Amino acid sequence: MSVKKMTDGSGRWYASFYYRDAFGAVHRKKKEGFARQSDAKKYEDAYAKQHSGSCNMTFRSMYELYLASCETRLKEATIIKKRHIFRDKILPTFGDIPVGSITPLMIHQWQNQMMRQNFSSTYLRTINNDLAALFTFAERYYGLSLNPCRKEPRMGKRDAKVMQFWTLEQYRKVIAVVDDPELRMIYEILFWTGMRRGECLALTVSDIDLDRKTVSITKTLDRRHGLDVVTSPKTENSNRTVTLPGPLCDGLRAYIEGLYKPSQKDKLFHRSPGFVSAAIKRYAARAQTPAIRVHDLRHSHASMLIEIGCSPLLIAERLGHDSVDTTLRIYSHLYPNKQADVAAQLSALT
Incomplete structure (x- = not known):
């Protein structure tokens, strides 16, 4: 093992040493350009510990x-x-x-x-x-x-105490004041399908099948360093096909027909995630309705499905959850509201 000054006249130091990896194999490592001898020694020690397979290394x-x-x-x-x-x-x-x-x-x-x-x-x-x-x-x-x-017990909680969502009546009040056709279509899709914001913003014309009344969700959009990046969905189960209600199909047909010579690969929407999130608060204020996050439109969709009696399995498939357990963990607090309905139906059978 050796820490020496470089010979190029720069006055800097280099570290050259051997270390043994987790499999017992010996390797040589050399790194140049350290301003101080102590920096080179510190690097040598940290590198050897990091690759030795032990826990003597720093955090x-x-x-x-x-x-x-x-x-x-x-x-x-x-x-x-x-x-x-x-x-x-x-x-x-x-x-x-x-x-x-x-x-x-x-x-x-x-x-x-x-x-x-x-x-x-x-x-x-x-x-x-x-x-x-x-x-x-x-x-x-x-x-x-x-x-x-x-x-040590984990701090914090897995889920928020209060879940924000709009009822159908509140949603209709807000959507009535959305004067931007592109934003209106985005909010319509989010509310009536429960898809995530990134999944919606990544949609292309080819993802919409108006004959079968379905939308294919195969990708998501992230905003990184001011650029749009399209990647695979959040999880494997997020790849899914979601059925569309008739009125939403009609709205999508009119929206697509209004685009300028769209190809199948063209994106449906060109708004940034941040713009979509900020705008919904402005429209909520205009409609005098409690403000929610864009992601809460997904919760609004799920609560509506629960209210009309959809099973947790169906909701999990529609939202792209990994399992029914995930659906129940997130929305279990909404299910007790259905207990009175169950009791009434059982009473009718006696």
């Missing part, structure tokens, strides 16, 4: 390994969110501490610090889940003997 080094693993398994949008959470909420506290030295008390104190900030309960749960996922990764692949997250 930051483990994070780099964890994120590299995630990049082969998760969507880019999810990776970007993880990077932001770790950079702003987790690494400042744990970054320089050896992974194996982090205790449940440290996790507890970090949670207290996060809970003092004005974060929603669902965001707190997301932050905690990302931290717990890294320790599970370290436990599974790097022999972490004590997973400190297993000793």
Whole structure:
């Protein structure tokens, strides 16, 4: 192992050393350009620990390994969110501490610090889940003997206390004041199909089958660094075909006919996700109706399906949930409203 000054006269340092990987194989590593000798030595030590398969490395080094693993398994949008959470909420506290030295008390104190900030309960749960996922990764692949997250209850809540949605009457009040044809069509689709905002904005002419009254959902749109990026849907079950009510088909037919010489590959909509989200609040204020998020149109659709008696399985298929359990977890609080109807129907049979 060697840390020496470079011979190009720059005054910088390089590190050249051998390390043994998790399989026992020996490799040589060289990196140049360090401003100080101590920086080169620090890099050498961190790199060797990171690739040795042990938990002597710092939390930051483990994070780099964890994120590299995630990049082969998760969507880019999810990776970007993880990077932001770790950079702003987790690494400042744990970054320089050896992974194996982090205790449940440290996790507890970090949670207290996060809970003092004005974060929603669902965001707190997301932050905690990302931290717990890294320790599970370290436990599974790097022999972490004590997973400190297993000793400390997770902070936050998986679902928000109150779910916002519009009734059919409220929706009709708002849609009546939407004077932009493109936005009106977007909101119509979201309310009557329950699809996600990105799924709607990624639709092309070929996705609409007006004869069969269906829409094929095979992609989603994200906004990254000011550019539209179309990728595969959120999950495998998000790939689905959704039936359309007759009036929505009529509206789509008129909308498509109003486009200028559309090809089958042309996008139906050209508004950004942020614009669509901001506009719905303005229209709600104009209609004197409580403001909701665009995503809450999806909840509005689900609540309407529950109200008309659709089964959880049908709702899960229509919304593209991974399982019926997901549907019941999100919307279970709406089902007790149907208990009186069940009791009345059972009474009629006696």
